[in-house]
Amino acid sequence: MTKPDVIVIGAGHNGLVSAAYLAKAGRKVLVLERRSVPGGQLAASTTPASFALQPLHPGGRLRADIVAGLDLVRHGYAADSASIPTYVSALPDGGLLRLSASADDAATLESIRRLSARDAERWPEFVGYMDRAARFLDLAQRTPMPRLANADILAQGRPLATLAWKLRRLGRKDMFRFMRFLPMSATEFTEEWFESEPLKAAIGALAVHGVTIGSMSAGGGYTLLHNWLNRGGPAHRPVAGGTQRIAGSLVAALESAGGQLRTGAPVAQILVERQQALGVRLESGEEITAAVILSGADPRHTLLGLVGAPELPPEFVWQTQSIKMRGSVAKLHVRTEGGHGLPDGTLVIAPTLKYLERAYDAAKYGEISREPYLEITTAGDVVSIHFQFAPYLLRQGDWQEQRTTLESLAIDTVAARFPGFRERVREVQSITPLDLEQTWGLTEGDLNHGQLILDQILFMRPMPGWSDHRTPIDGLFLCGSGVHGGGGLGGASGRNAAGAVLKSP
Numbered sequence: 001m002t003k004p005d006v007i008v009i010g011a012g013h014n015g016l017v018s019a020a021y022l023a024k025a026g027r028k029v030l031v032l033e034r035r036s037v038p039g040g041q042l043a044a045s046t047t048p049a050s051f052a053l054q055p056l057h058p059g060g061r062l063r064a065d066i067v068a069g070l071d072l073v074r075h076g077y078a079a080d081s082a083s084i085p086t087y088v089s090a091l092p093d094g095g096l097l098r099l100s101a102s103a104d105d106a107a108t109l110e111s112i113r114r115l116s117a118r119d120a121e122r123w124p125e126f127v128g129y130m131d132r133a134a135r136f137l138d139l140a141q142r143t144p145m146p147r148l149a150n151a152d153i154l155a156q157g158r159p160l161a162t163l164a165w166k167l168r169r170l171g172r173k174d175m176f177r178f179m180r181f182l183p184m185s186a187t188e189f190t191e192e193w194f195e196s197e198p199l200k201a202a203i204g205a206l207a208v209h210g211v212t213i214g215s216m217s218a219g220g221g222y223t224l225l226h227n228w229l230n231r232g233g234p235a236h237r238p239v240a241g242g243t244q245r246i247a248g249s250l251v252a253a254l255e256s257a258g259g260q261l262r263t264g265a266p267v268a269q270i271l272v273e274r275q276q277a278l279g280v281r282l283e284s285g286e287e288i289t290a291a292v293i294l295s296g297a298d299p300r301h302t303l304l305g306l307v308g309a310p311e312l313p314p315e316f317v318w319q320t321q322s323i324k325m326r327g328s329v330a331k332l333h334v335r336t337e338g339g340h341g342l343p344d345g346t347l348v349i350a351p352t353l354k355y356l357e358r359a360y361d362a363a364k365y366g367e368i369s370r371e372p373y374l375e376i377t378t379a380g381d382v383v384s385i386h387f388q389f390a391p392y393l394l395r396q397g398d399w400q401e402q403r404t405t406l407e408s409l410a411i412d413t414v415a416a417r418f419p420g421f422r423e424r425v426r427e428v429q430s431i432t433p434l435d436l437e438q439t440w441g442l443t444e445g446d447l448n449h450g451q452l453i454l455d456q457i458l459f460m461r462p463m464p465g466w467s468d469h470r471t472p473i474d475g476l477f478l479c480g481s482g483v484h485g486g487g488g489l490g491g492a493s494g495r496n497a498a499g500a501v502l503k504s505p
């Protein structure tokens with residue numbers, strides 16, 4: 001490509017969404033990705049292995065308006081399957097609680113009724129509320145946030161006023177529920193709805209999934225809703241052909257609009273002069289200039305690693321250093337000889353709310369949970385295990401030493417519920433928080449480029465005063481999960497950032 005108008009750093013789905021929208025709007029766009037494959041967290045590791053590595057994500061979907069806006073189905077995106085996947089919790093007595101996001105699914109109601117007739121009666125109302133609240137959160141994620149101190153009330157206040165009006169239109173009951181539930185802990189939230197402990201814990205697990213909080217931490221109501229929105233209910237929706245296909249369709253959309261992707265092109269520095277972005281320098285030394293740079297890498301890496309503190313105002317440097325990045329998720333792929341006995345769907349090991357809190361307690365003290373919260377999906381003979389909590393910062397030893405401990409704990413925890421599992425295990429591949437940093441480029445192994453917690457959402461994401469994708473460097477924008485609209489796989493932060501670029505003078 002001759003001199004691009006726009007450089008996008010990182011080919012995660014958010015970077016690709018931004019790039020495809022900007023290319024569609026007629027900009028000459030070049031995407032630079034450090035890895036040899038596009039997709040960011042949608043892409044598997046490229047480490048040679050005796051069995052094909054599974055992607056990190058068992059499922060995922062972009063927001064429907066992005067799929068339509070970029071014509072992604074024509075570019076290979078797999079449309080949502082009509083069947084609703086099941087969310088299964090392994091009960092302490094060896095039974096299974098099976099839940100589906102369909103409010104009136106007879107099998108779900110029967111499964112809950114075995115624990116509590118009252119909870120079965122409440123389930124349809126719960127699902128109805130969660131779906132409506134998730135639709136509202138989706139609207140909020142689509143709405144660009146004002147920069148508060150710098151807000152131009154007329155230009156930036158109108159979208160927010162529209163959002164407030166839509167909140168009011170949820171009706172009095174849902175509006176108050178929405179505002180009350182977001183800051184609650186998983187324990188408080190689920191106790192308002194249900195009486196059966198296994199049901200409360202199965203739902204509570206969604207509130208701690210992917211973030212370093214416990215079932216008693218404030219703000220679980222928000223993460224629960226975020227994950228419900230991200231998945232379209234409690235269970236993951238598998239993508240035909242794997243999540244890499246989402247990235248493939250975005251690359252095809254980008255290229256068909258004249259954009260270009262270069263993989264194996266790590267950016268070492270964003271070139272800045274007098275607080276104006278001029279281009280980038282790759283690790284190879286090559287320099288590429290462009291008037292606009294978007295970064296889909298996390299804000300800490302972009303601002304402190306690629307721009308550098310000397311180019312930024314001191315208070316902004318302090319705010320960037322203060323972004324909470326606290327990865328505590330590990331992932332394991334276990335090849336079995338088949339017949340592993342695990343059910344289909346999204347299986348969780350989260351028997352009680354206190355179990356979830358204790359699993360988190362370990363992370364607080366820099367330890368790997370001895371009794372972890374697990375979320376397990378299967379694809380044929382391969383069993384994939386999401387493991388919480390495994391903190392990036394270990395109090396004792398390092399991740400090289402602790403890898404085998406992690407693997408044993410995961411297998412022991414599954415085998416305690418499914419006794420035939422251990423004998424079927426043939427090979428284990430583990431991805432520690434350190435691997436997430438070194439291979440996937442995630443600072444401190446934080447999946448969402450910054451914790452999804454109450455003081456880091458909406459107009460406080462990535463930090464107060466900078467929630468409109470801009471930075472103190474003119475021409476440099478942020479588009480990844482660490483800004484408003486992220487994390488998760490929806491793509492809202494990428495689309496909103498492209499909008500901010502197109503609107504800027």
Ligand SMILES: Cc1cc2nc3c(=O)[nH]c(=O)nc-3n(C[C@H](O)[C@H](O)[C@H](O)COP(=O)(O)OP(=O)(O)OC[C@H]3O[C@@H](n4cnc5c(N)ncnc54)[C@H](O)[C@@H]3O)c2cc1C
Binds near residue numbers: 034041267
């Ligand atoms: C095991 C696991 C489970 C998850 N479960 C959930 C869930 O249930 N719900 C949920 O909401 N979210 C979940 N997530 C988080 C979700 O996957 C992320 O929020 C999302 O994928 C981030 O997408 P992104 O495009 O913003 O960034 P990424 O996918 O992280 O992409 C960033 C890209 O930038 C590239 N890059 C970085 N630095 C440079 C550089 N210097 N030069 C060039 N390229 C660079 C990286 O290589 C990467 O390709 C999960 C993540 C994992 C790993």
